[in-house]
Amino acid sequence: MRYLLLIALDESASTGTPEEDGQEMQPEYAAFMKDMAERGVLLGGERLRLTSDATTVRVRNGETLTTDGPFAESKEQLAGYFLVDCKNLDEAIDIAAHIPGAKDGSIEVRPIWEM
Amino acid sequence: MTADVEAAVAESFHAEWGRVVATLVRLTSDWDLAEECAQDAFATALERWPRDGIPRRPGAWLTTVARHRAVDSARRTRLGESKTREVAVMAAESDDGVRPDGGEEVPDDRLRLMFTCCHPALTFEAQVALTLRTLAGMTTPEIAHAFLVPEATMAQRLVRAKRKIRNAGIPFAVPPPHQLVERTAAVLAVIYLLFNEGYSASSGSDVVRRSLTAEAIRLGRVICALMPDEPEALGLVALMLFHDARSAARVDDNGDIVVLNEQDRTRWDTAAIEEGRLRLDSATRLRRLGPFQVQAAIAACHVSDAETTDWAEIAILYDHLFAMTPSAVIALNRAVAVSMCEGPEAGLALLDGIAPDGELREYHLLPAARADMLRRLGRRSEAAEAYRRAFDLAGTDAERRYLERRLLEATA
Numbered sequence: 011m012r013y014l015l016l017i018a019l020d021e022s023a024s025t026g027t028p029e030e031d032g033q034e035m036q037p038e039y040a041a042f043m044k045d046m047a048e049r050g051v052l053l054g055g056e057r058l059r060l061t062s063d064a065t066t067v068r069v070r071n072g073e074t075l076t077t078d079g080p081f082a083e084s085k086e087q088l089a090g091y092f093l094v095d096c097k098n099l100d101e102a103i104d105i106a107a108h109i110p111g112a113k114d115g116s117i118e119v120r121p122i123w124e125m
Numbered sequence: 126m127t128a129d130v131e132a133a134v135a136e137s138f139h140a141e142w143g144r145v146v147a148t149l150v151r152l153t154s155d156w157d158l159a160e161e162c163a164q165d166a167f168a169t170a171l172e173r174w175p176r177d178g179i180p181r182r183p184g185a186w187l188t189t190v191a192r193h194r195a196v197d198s199a200r201r202t203r204l205g206e207s208k209t210r211e212v213a214v215m216a217a218e219s220d221d222g223v224r225p226d227g228g229e230e231v232p233d234d235r236l237r238l239m240f241t242c243c244h245p246a247l248t249f250e251a252q253v254a255l256t257l258r259t260l261a262g263m264t265t266p267e268i269a270h271a272f273l274v275p276e277a278t279m280a281q282r283l284v285r286a287k288r289k290i291r292n293a294g295i296p297f298a299v300p301p302p303h304q305l306v307e308r309t310a311a312v313l314a315v316i317y318l319l320f321n322e323g324y325s326a327s328s329g330s331d332v333v334r335r336s337l338t339a340e341a342i343r344l345g346r347v348i349c350a351l352m353p354d355e356p357e358a359l360g361l362v363a364l365m366l367f368h369d370a371r372s373a374a375r376v377d378d379n380g381d382i383v384v385l386n387e388q389d390r391t392r393w394d395t396a397a398i399e400e401g402r403l404r405l406d407s408a409t410r411l412r413r414l415g416p417f418q419v420q421a422a423i424a425a426c427h428v429s430d431a432e433t434t435d436w437a438e439i440a441i442l443y444d445h446l447f448a449m450t451p452s453a454v455i456a457l458n459r460a461v462a463v464s465m466c467e468g469p470e471a472g473l474a475l476l477d478g479i480a481p482d483g484e485l486r487e488y489h490l491l492p493a494a495r496a497d498m499l500r501r502l503g504r505r506s507e508a509a510e511a512y513r514r515a516f517d518l519a520g521t522d523a524e525r526r527y528l529e530r531r532l533l534e535a536t537a
Contacts, residue, residue: 097294097296098294098295098296098298099246099293099295099296100295100296100298100300100301100304103246104304121292121293123292
């Protein structure tokens with residue numbers, strides 16, 4: 011099954027300016043990516059720009075409404091994601107627990123709706 | 126139909142329902158279909174057993190009938206998916222029937238079913254409901270009644286849980302070793318909750334709620350049989366048995382609470398106590414102590430044959446328990462044990478360490494314990510005040526009547 015692992019972190023807790031912070035991949039993430047490549051489960055994944063760069067689109071009564079900012083206001087913001095293909099939810103949870111962001115943020119595990 | 130056959134079907138229902146459903150879930154991956162086929166199999170038994178006699182191995186008979194139903198159902202629906210299912214069901218028939226030596230059926234899928242039902246990706250309420258439906262065979266109206274929620278709410282809860290299992294890919298499997306300890310604890314927690322729900326109703330006349338204690342003990346015994354090296358499962362069953370053994374003596378004929386040291390010991394279930402002791406001994410021999418084993422050891426002290434209860438031992442056990450799982454309730458129980466072996470003053474000092482506005486602010490046993498210690502010290506007006514506070518917080522009529530009696534004694 012394919013699962014989307016969404017990484018939620020508190021943006022305000024990151025150090026440095028959005029532009030210079032983490033230009034290079036943090037070593038923990040590099041190690042995680044290497045592990046996952048070896049396990050053969052990783053289909054894709056990206057780090058996201060901050061929510062200040064996000065735009066939310068809704069269509070209501072045929073009209074497109076565009077608003078500045080992310081769709082959910084909460085203490086944590088979507089910071090990145092991995093798309094993995096693994097056996098079942100237990101394996102997905104196991105992989106999610108290995109994502110470095112799980113230590114100070116949270117990971118949402120969403121099954122892909124296979125069409 | 127003769128009463129014998131009806132009784133045999135009823136007994137098979139309790140003993141075999143979970144096993145039949147578990148096998149069908151494994152074969153079809155369809156929980157609703159599994160339940161339906163199991164139901165059909167028991168209905169068929171009611172029809173055939175009076176005529177053909179009770180089969181030598183009712184469980185195997187029921188599983189076979191249920192499996193044939195699943196194959197029929199797969200044939201009826203012409204979906205591609207069902208075709209695959211049919212093949213799976215047919216193929217499985219060759220490898221998992223009766224062993225050539227006539228022993229029990231080879232795989233027991235109930236353990237997998239338990240771990241799936243109690244998966245942490247499901248809400249605790251859903252875990253409990255699913256366990257009762259699929260493993261204990263309770264109906265949705267019965268489960269709704271047992272947990273005092275509307276039937277529609279419970280039906281919806283079960284539908285959602287099954288949908289999540291399917292859509293999120295919750296596996297039908299015993300978890301790998303690195304997840305086993307945590308996940309076993311989750312299964313045991315569900316069983317203990319079932320027991321407590323039933324136990325809290327065991328003085329009442331509500332048969333459905335009362336039956337939860339028996340279901341919990343039954344499921345606990347199944348886990349012990351399937352995971353013989355799991356000391357906490359043994360500890361949990363021992364704990365439940367010790368409590369259950371005293372349930373008949375816990376209230377008198379008027380429905381009034383009888384405290385432990387005033388209970389009529391001849392009304393205790395000695396067979397249950399004996400089984401509890403054996404299981405606790407087996408657990409202890411595995412040398413991996415856990416909270417259920419410690420609680421069982423405490424409960425064992427309360428049902429010991431000795432003339433006087435060993436409160437010093439109980440206080441030490443509560444120390445261990447508090448170190449494992451610190452909570453205000455355990456601190457309260459420890460204070461009571463200390464008051465019994467070292468005197469009420471020592472107990473009161475420990476009670477003072479428990480925040481009255483914390484976790485236990487609505488718990489009537491905190492002021493009740495204080496009242497009891499104050500009474501023993503002869504501080505009657507303070508005791509009366511504490512009894513009144515406990516009275517206001519008590520949840521059941523029986524508890525209120527008990528506290529009222531004590532209040533009268535204190536103010537007499």
